[in-house]
Amino acid sequence: IAGITQAPTSQILAAGRRMTLRCTQDMRHNAMYWYRQDLGLGLRLIHYSNTAGTTGKGEVPDGYSVSRANTDDFPLTLASAVPSQTSVYFCASSEGVWGHTQYFGPGTRLTVL
Amino acid sequence: EDQVTQSPEALRLQEGESSSLNCSYTVSGLRGLFWYRQDPGKGPEFLFTLYSAGEEKEKERLKATLTKKESFLHITAPKPEDSATYLCAVQGGRGNKLVFGAGTILRVKS
Numbered sequence: 001i002a003g004i005t006q007a008p009t010s011q012i013l014a015a016g017r018r019m020t021l022r023c024t025q026d027m028r029h030n031a032m033y034w035y036r037q038d039l040g041l042g043l044r045l046i047h048y049s050n051t052a053g054t055t056g057k058g059e060v061p062d063g064y065s066v067s068r069a070n071t072d073d074f075p076l077t078l079a080s081a082v083p084s085q086t087s088v089y090f091c092a093s094s095e096g097v098w099g100h101t102q103y104f105g106p107g108t109r110l111t112v113l
Numbered sequence: 114e115d116q117v118t119q120s121p122e123a124l125r126l127q128e129g130e131s132s133s134l135n136c137s138y139t140v141s142g143l144r145g146l147f148w149y150r151q152d153p154g155k156g157p158e159f160l161f162t163l164y165s166a167g168e169e170k171e172k173e174r175l176k177a178t179l180t181k182k183e184s185f186l187h188i189t190a191p192k193p194e195d196s197a198t199y200l201c202a203v204q205g206g207r208g209n210k211l212v213f214g215a216g217t218i219l220r221v222k223s
Contacts, residue, residue: 033210041215042214042215043200043202043211046133048210058210086191090156097209098144099204101142101145101147101148102157102159102211103159104158
């Protein structure tokens with residue numbers, strides 16, 4: 001069982017460029033999430049999806065967009081990257097929403113110059 | 114607003130020296146408290162979920178406990194391979210997001 005895969009593993013991006021981070025899960029989980037992890041700030045929720053076809057905003061959604069066309073995939077798009085979006089991005093999934101354990105992917109390290 | 118505070122920020126132990134990590138929280142309607150382990154350059158790895166005060170869970174050298182205000186992660190006779198950052202998170206009643214603490218960096222020396 002692979003669990004959650006993320007791509008790319010790392011990326012250096014010029015400011016102003018568009019970038020999509022990919023996330024795929026094979027656990028048939030209903031809910032998926034995107035977090036960013038920054039030193040001193042911990043993990044913060046960017047966007048979430050409780051089920052395929054629906055999305056919602058988390059704590060830090062500005063500059064990011066998501067889509068959930070099917071159960072397995074949950075891409076995160078930076079429309080016009082800025083240096084403050086330099087971070088490590090983690091995708092997670094859970095079987096349900098309330099009280100269900102979230103399982104995390106290996107992360108994407110993104111540097112915006 | 115839901116908040117999580119972990120202490121200490123860092124902890125150095127000798128192999129075999131038992132200790133505890135603390136996670137204090139304030140949350141509106143606790144749905145679950147979660148402990149994760151994170152190794153450098155990797156994603157958080159799930160350890161335990163606790164749902165109500167008085168609940169305890171164990172896995173190898175780790176034991177997690179929960180009260181109405183805090184959770185403890187007890188590490189018994191740690192080994193160097195237990196070295197990692199341990200993250201605590203809560204899910205409250207207002208939304209489905211996890212609110213994370215900053216973590217405790219544990220180093221176990223042989």
